[in-house]
Amino acid sequence: MENSTLGILVMAAGKGTRMKSDLPKVLLPILDKPMLGYLLKTVLNCEPDGVAVLVGHRGEQVCDYLKAFPSVEPLWQREQLGTGHAVRVSRPWWERFDHVLVLNGDLPLLSLKTLRSFLNEHFDAKAACSLLSFIARRPDGYGRVVRRPDGGVGIVEHKDASPQQRLVKEVNAGCYVFDVKRLSPVIDRLKNDNAQREYYLPDVVALMSEAGLRVCASVAEEEETLGVNTQAELAAMTTRVRDVLVGHWMAEGVRVLDPSAVWIGPDVKLAPDVSLMPGVQIWGNSEVGEGSVVGPYCVLRNARLGRRVHLVANVIVEDSALCDDSKAGPFAYIRERSLLSEDAFAGKFVELKKTTVGKGSKVPHLSYMGDAVLGENVNIGAGSVTCNYDGKNKFPTTIGDRCFVGSDTMMVAPVTLGDDSMTAAGSTITADVPAGALGVGRARQKNLEGWALKKKQMEK
Ligand code: UD1
Ligand code: CA
Numbered sequence: 001m002e003n004s005t006l007g008i009l010v011m012a013a014g015k016g017t018r019m020k021s022d023l024p025k026v027l028l029p030i031l032d033k034p035m036l037g038y039l040l041k042t043v044l045n046c047e048p049d050g051v052a053v054l055v056g057h058r059g060e061q062v063c064d065y066l067k068a069f070p071s072v073e074p075l076w077q078r079e080q081l082g083t084g085h086a087v088r089v090s091r092p093w094w095e096r097f098d099h100v101l102v103l104n105g106d107l108p109l110l111s112l113k114t115l116r117s118f119l120n121e122h123f124d125a126k127a128a129c130s131l132l133s134f135i136a137r138r139p140d141g142y143g144r145v146v147r148r149p150d151g152g153v154g155i156v157e158h159k160d161a162s163p164q165q166r167l168v169k170e171v172n173a174g175c176y177v178f179d180v181k182r183l184s185p186v187i188d189r190l191k192n193d194n195a196q197r198e199y200y201l202p203d204v205v206a207l208m209s210e211a212g213l214r215v216c217a218s219v220a221e222e223e224e225t226l227g228v229n230t231q232a233e234l235a236a237m238t239t240r241v242r243d244v245l246v247g248h249w250m251a252e253g254v255r256v257l258d259p260s261a262v263w264i265g266p267d268v269k270l271a272p273d274v275s276l277m278p279g280v281q282i283w284g285n286s287e288v289g290e291g292s293v294v295g296p297y298c299v300l301r302n303a304r305l306g307r308r309v310h311l312v313a314n315v316i317v318e319d320s321a322l323c324d325d326s327k328a329g330p331f332a333y334i335r336e337r338s339l340l341s342e343d344a345f346a347g348k349f350v351e352l353k354k355t356t357v358g359k360g361s362k363v364p365h366l367s368y369m370g371d372a373v374l375g376e377n378v379n380i381g382a383g384s385v386t387c388n389y390d391g392k393n394k395f396p397t398t399i400g401d402r403c404f405v406g407s408d409t410m411m412v413a414p415v416t417l418g419d420d421s422m423t424a425a426g427s428t429i430t431a432d433v434p435a436g437a438l439g440v441g442r443a444r445q446k447n448l449e450g451w452a453l454k455k456k457q458m459e460k
Contacts, residue, residue: 005049006119007097011086012036012105013056013077018229024058025228026105027065030238031245032265032283035228036062038108038241040069045112046119048101052093056080082198083174084190091187097180099123102201104174106228108237109244114220119177121218128182128213129205131155132175134225141229142171143202145217152209153217155202159195170217172202173225182213241266249274271307295329306342320352341376355386358401371413372397381407381425388413400435 016025026036036053043051051069055062056077063074075090087094087102094100101119103110114132122130131153133145143155144165155172156165186207190199209215228237245266246259253272256262261278264270268282271290276282279297288294288305295313303317311317312329319337322328326340331349334340338352346352347364355369361378363369369380370388373396384405386397395413399405403417406425417423418435426442433439 004098006099006101007050007052007094008043008046008048008101008103009087009090009094010039010043010053010103010105011083012062013054013059013080013086015057015080019231024062027061028234030108030241031263033267034065035108036065036105039103039105039110040072042110042112042115044071046115049097052090054086054090082192083201084187084199084203087201088187088199091184095180095184099177100180100183101177104227107174107225108241109224109226110175111224114224118175118218121216122177125214125216127216128179128208130177130216130218131205132173132220132225133170133217134173134220134222135169136171136222139169139171144168145170145172153215154206154209157194157196157200157202170219173220174227176201182208371395372399374399375401375403375419377401378403380405381409383408386411386413
């Protein structure tokens with residue numbers, strides 16, 4: 001195919017009626033990424049001369065998503081009258097290429113390898129049209145590939161098929177490549193005299209075949225070509241993609257106690273010797289460094305974990321970073337650009353929001369630190385809170401190096417505790433504490449001798 005050009009057209013204008021969802025089908029997520037994103041990644045890796053996506057139903061939403069792919073052009077199909085109609089309305093776009101590869105938008109597992117060998121077969125055979133088929137365990141709903149004794153090929157949609165034709169297990173995968181010179185004259189001849197009153201792209205195959213043009217059907221693996229039409233199929237596909245991803249990371253040296261109980265998004269990066277316990281979910285652009293242990297039921301989203309980080313269990317980390325040898329949990333919530341420095345610790349029932357915890361510092365139990373900066377080797381007593389919000393605005397708290405904050409200290413922000421200062425347990429700190437000082441902000445205790453005993457006697 002030297003010197004000939006290839007355009008790739010992804011059809012994503014349909015509603016996906018069987019999904020019963022308000023989202024367009026191609027934007028439904030597999031793990032945490034829209035279905036369409038998987039196919040676009042593969043298609044772009046094919047290095048074609050142009051890529052376009054047909055949008056229609058909830059097209060603005062699809063266009064918004066496509067902004068993440070600057071080289072991909074959206075094309076509108078305002079009325080969705082079928083896949084043949086979709087290709088017809090986009091003719092001005094594909095007519096500038098020598099060949100056009102047309103794909104259903106719901107083929108997330110189609111691999112680059114399969115796509116490349118499919119294209120090569122098409123070019124080698126000098127076919128007018130090639131299509132990808134597969135042998136379906138359950139062919140219901142798919143177009144059946146009908147191969148005639150004379151070598152001709154046609155596709156009969158499930159709803160139009162005779163009982164005899166429905167027995168055929170070879171089905172159309174929704175992936176076609178056309179010689180543009182041959183496609184142009186045929187695309188106008190499509191009719192919609194069928195069960196769905198739609199213009200079927202697969203009818204092009206029969207029209208070309210009947211005209212004596214060369215049509216090839218290559219059989220691909222069902223694993224790669226299964227479409228996604230229902231919520232149950234979406235769930236099955238999601239599990240399948242998960243299995244592939246978890247398998248990939250195990251091959252890279254990640255330990256997984258129960259591969260069926262771990263969820264990892266497609267853009268996550270894991271280092272060797274990371275251990276993942278059951279119930280772990282890792283999403284977004286999270287990264288986990290060598291030797292880190294992510295304990296049971298931890299959820300990470302856009303989290304960066306350094307090396308040898310230990311999340312004990314039930315820790316949630318969002319848009320935050322944990323440096324080498326830091327530790328958190330069980331039951332910690334670390335969010336909104338918080339940072340645990342080297343050797344730092346956020347323990348049981350601790351929430352950190354927009355807070356930096358310095359090297360070696362500890363927030364062991366039952367504390368809320370928001371909009372705060374903690375220096376190095378600080379110790380925060382149980383039940384301490386930065387009172388950062390007055391109902392209107394948020395204010396910062398600064399806690400110097402080596403501070404010892406007594407249990408149940410309320411730090412009313414904005415407030416600063418100088419280096420090496422302390423606060424007395426139960427204090428409400430409303431003014432800055434100078435370096436090296438003890439801040440006491442509580443009523444003095446007095447003991448009433450014998451009072452309790454007397455009360456008991458009176459109650460008898
Ligand atoms: C289609 C094929 C069928 C094949 C199956 C594989 C037709 C008529 N049938 O059936 O032979 O076995 O895929 O999964 O093509 N779309 C548009 N505009 C439209 C209609 C659809 O862009 O007017 C898009 C959809 O968004 C989707 C793709 O085309 O991505 C296929 O549409 P879908 O309704 O899923 O096709 P099937 O009925 O499954
Ligand atoms: Ca359909």
